[in-house]
Amino acid sequence: MHQRISITIELGRNGQKDTQIVEIEKDSTVEQLLRSFGFVPDECIVLKSRTPIPITETLKDGDRVQIIRVASGG
Numbered sequence: 001m002h003q004r005i006s007i008t009i010e011l012g013r014n015g016q017k018d019t020q021i022v023e024i025e026k027d028s029t030v031e032q033l034l035r036s037f038g039f040v041p042d043e044c045i046v047l048k049s050r051t052p053i054p055i056t057e058t059l060k061d062g063d064r065v066q067i068i069r070v071a072s073g074g
Contacts, residue, residue: 002025002026003025003026004025004026005023005024005028005059005060005062006021006022006023006061006062007021007024007033007059007060007061007062007063007065008020008022008063008064008065009021009022009033009065009066009067010064010065010066011066011067012066012067012068024036024059026061027058028058029055029057029058030046030053030054030055030056030057030059030065031056033046033065034046034055034067037067039067039069041055043070044067044068045067045068045070046065046067046068047066047068048064048065048066050066053065
C-alpha cells in the first residue's frame with residue numbers, strides 16, 4: 001500500500017482563489033502534482049512561502065503551495 005500525504009493547494013482562477021486540500025503519494029514532485037491536475041509544468045509557476053520552487057522538488061506532508069498558470073501571447 002502506498003503512503004499518502006496531504007498538501008494545501010491554492011489555485012488562482014479568474015481573479016478568484018480556490019484553496020483545496022489534496023492527498024498525493026508520498027515523495028511526489030511538483031511536476032507530478034501539476035500533471036495530476038492536467039497542467040503543463042512549463043505553463044505554471046509554483047510558489048511555497050511566496051518563493052518559486054523547481055518542478056523537481058519533492059512535496060512534504062503539510063506543504064502549502066500556490067499554483068499560478070502563466071499566460072503568454074503576442
